[in-house]
Amino acid sequence: MMKAVLAIAAGMFLACLPGLSYAEVGVTNTTILLGQSADFSGPAQELSVDIQMGARLYFDDINTKGGIYGRKIELYNFDDGYDAKRAEANTKELIEKNKVFALFGYVGTATSQAAIPIFTAAKVPFIAPYTGADALREPFNRHIFNVRASYKDETEKIIEQLVSVGSKKIAVVYQNNTYGKNGLDGLERALAKRGLKVAATGTLERESGDVGNTIKPILAAQPDAVVIISSYKMTAAVIKEMRKIGTSAQFFTVSYVGSRPLAWELGPHGVGVMVTQVVPFPWGGKQLIEREYQKLMNASGATEYSFTTLEGFLAAKILVEGLKRAGKDLTREKLISALESMTNIDVGGFHVNYSPTNHNASNFVDVTMITKNSQFVH
Numbered sequence: 360m361m362k363a364v365l366a367i368a369a370g371m372f373l374a375c376l377p378g379l380s381y382a383e384v385g386v387t388n389t390t391i392l393l394g395q396s397a398d399f400s401g402p403a404q405e406l407s408v409d410i411q412m413g414a415r416l417y418f419d420d421i422n423t424k425g426g427i428y429g430r431k432i433e434l435y436n437f438d439d440g441y442d443a444k445r446a447e448a449n450t451k452e453l454i455e456k457n458k459v460f461a462l463f464g465y466v467g468t469a470t471s472q473a474a475i476p477i478f479t480a481a482k483v484p485f486i487a488p489y490t491g492a493d494a495l496r497e498p499f500n501r502h503i504f505n506v507r508a509s510y511k512d513e514t515e516k517i518i519e520q521l522v523s524v525g526s527k528k529i530a531v532v533y534q535n536n537t538y539g540k541n542g543l544d545g546l547e548r549a550l551a552k553r554g555l556k557v558a559a560t561g562t563l564e565r566e567s568g569d570v571g572n573t574i575k576p577i578l579a580a581q582p583d584a585v586v587i588i589s590s591y592k593m594t595a596a597v598i599k600e601m602r603k604i605g606t607s608a609q610f611f612t613v614s615y616v617g618s619r620p621l622a623w624e625l626g627p628h629g630v631g632v633m634v635t636q637v638v639p640f641p642w643g644g645k646q647l648i649e650r651e652y653q654k655l656m657n658a659s660g661a662t663e664y665s666f667t668t669l670e671g672f673l674a675a676k677i678l679v680e681g682l683k684r685a686g687k688d689l690t691r692e693k694l695i696s697a698l699e700s701m702t703n704i705d706v707g708g709f710h711v712n713y714s715p716t717n718h719n720a721s722n723f724v725d726v727t728m729i730t731k732n733s734q735f736v737h
Contacts (some may be wrong), residue, residue, distance in 0.1 A: 385460025388563035394453030398441035446470035487674035514545030534652025542588030646708025
């Protein structure tokens with residue numbers, strides 16, 4: 360009995376010490392610990408660096424203003440090299456060893472999928488993965504909160520745009536992985552709605568560099584447009600090769616490609632290439648979120664705006680709003696409930712529509728085009 364009393368007294372004493380709190384794993388009186396596994400050394404390196412940069416920009420601003428109920432946000436970043444097994448190991452370490460409160464900003468479909476059984480079993484919130492794949496949306500998982508629109512949303516917008524200007528022969532080049540197949544599926548569904556079929560398909564192996572065989576059936580079909588679902592390097596390789604051989608087809612791709620690295624990789628070959636986007640226009644100024652982003656980017660000394668840094672910034676802003684709504688006695692369950700309460704919430708011109716049965720914040724899709732000097736218009 361005496362041991363039990365002493366243990367309770369010791370626990371009460373420790374809980375009162377500055378910086379310590381046992382209300383929830385990853386939460387102290389002064390910190391909220393988040394974890395991220397992303398590709399900082401492989402084919403999605405540019406995307407991962409930008410997502411992290413945009414998120415830190417917002418988190419740092421919140422921290423300098425006193426944090427959330429006095430707690431500052433700390434973000435652990437682990438490199439997975441765009442490898443699912445490494446992402447799985449990173450997720451286990453972040454949850455079991457580093458004791459993070461939530462996971463944030465994973466980059467990639469396969470890497471995010473690998474984490475699902477781990478964070479689901481541990482009941483850890485998984486916020487704003489950089490993927491539009493069905494696997495992160497169906498079946499419903501109450502621990503996953505998506506910010507960006509799905510690949511189905513993006514491919515529907517692409518087909519809507521192409522059909523509206525008279526394109527009917529639409530070919531698809533897709534990466535031979537979950538990401539590419541999700542994009543192909545979305546395009547096939549969007550075409551079927553309009554009584555059309557894919558005119559030709561070509562597959563790409565991951566970063567193989569050889570696109571000769573891939574584009575043969577595409578060139579033979581003489582399509583009006585070619586939609587490419589792949590990494591920025593492979594997408595650029597396809598466009599360059601097809602333009603070198605000679606084609607009048609319109610090229611389209613989705614936001615996951617990484618618009619800025621794609622434009623840089625294409626150089627002068629990028630003029631006229633269309634890219635869907637799932638966030639507002641970084642160079643704009645009409646929306647409050649655009650002005651907030653630009654102000655903090657300029658203050659940080661960053662010279663290059665991008666859709667991806669804005670997405671990281673926006674995802675951080677949405678998470679912070681959820682943390683504020685969760686209240687001072689923060690728990691994972693309270694964060695989930697708080698995010699679910701964010702129905703038709705305007706976060707500076709971007710509308711969030713979570714609910715207890717829907718954890719997909721947005722289906723917003725914009726269409727942009729690469730112009731001279733690797734710039735964008737919309």
